[in-house]
Amino acid sequence: MICEYMEYVYIKNVKIAKTAALAPMADVADGAFRTVAKKYGAAYTVGEMVSAKGLVYGDKKTAALLKTADFESGFERPRAVQLFGSEPEFMAKAAVIAAGERPDIIDVNAGCPVAKVVKTGAGSALLKPENAKLFGGIINAVVSAVDIPVTVKIRSGWDENSINAVETAKIAEYYGALAVAVHGRTKRQAYSGTADWGVIAAVKKAVNIPVIGNGDVDGAEKCVQMYERTGCDLVMVGRAARGRPWIFRDIARYVETGEPPSALDLTEILAVMREHIELIVRDKGESAGMREARKQAAWYLKGIRNAAGYREKCARLVSLKDFYELAGRILADAGS
């Protein structure tokens, strides 16, 4: 019975519709992306991971990552900022700085598999069994430093021989984390293979805080399957939202009414893409913005006729005018 999911999960006092949330994605889910994700139905957003050290040392680019998209209107709410680091003191200080930007939630990254993060002892390095004490210390330090809810995002474990999401989630709960997001892959898997939803179900059984299920949800039906198979309290979508932010609207509608999603036509796709790219340029200026827009634009074109040729053109976009011309060409080619 689909409608039973049209409920809310509470992370302390933060109320989130049980549809789907946008996963944190460094270099992808910036303010512009989060704005379109939110506009097209994301129940909750998590910002790009932010270096605790960078924040504490006053790095301006790092601090800029904490900004709420559309702060004045409170549009991007509820929302979390995510911190990564390996030292409890830095994480605590960074949390205080981050709280100054008034997010609803601070999330701790214990899942990033990227070498430059892991080698500093942060991200998924915190999942190594020998780092359990440090992991607990970090959660404890962040929870003690701020008075907004603290959550954590983990993976199933470091590798196939150390699947420890249940233990990790219990430690997080013990030290005061108020929700745990579980990506059902190990660090070693990075993004390969398929996510093990059994791990998410096991975590759900083991803790009393909300569990956010994550991994491989790429549409409305898959989202409902994630809720049903894992018992999770909220579903989080990452990669499938790239070039398809309306996935959240599809999910919300399906969860609310059981109505299956209908595909957007080319004109509608290009309209969302234009909206997104104009926001990137508004936030980052035309030069840097269009560099960022290249990859975002290419994602929107996935699956359309002649996509490969258009994607090559995306890689050369330097101005908004280039983009408008490309969009016009795509429509003209399609005879729209």
Ligand SMILES: Cc1cc2nc3c(=O)[nH]c(=O)nc-3n(C[C@H](O)[C@H](O)[C@H](O)COP(=O)(O)O)c2cc1C
């Ligand atoms: C480009 C990219 C950047 C990511 N950046 C982050 C990040 O900053 N913090 C984080 O916790 N997870 C990050 N992730 C992991 C996602 O949040 C998510 O856990 C993962 O993609 C699995 O979900 P999906 O199958 O819905 O994509 C990133 C993933 C991708 C593909």
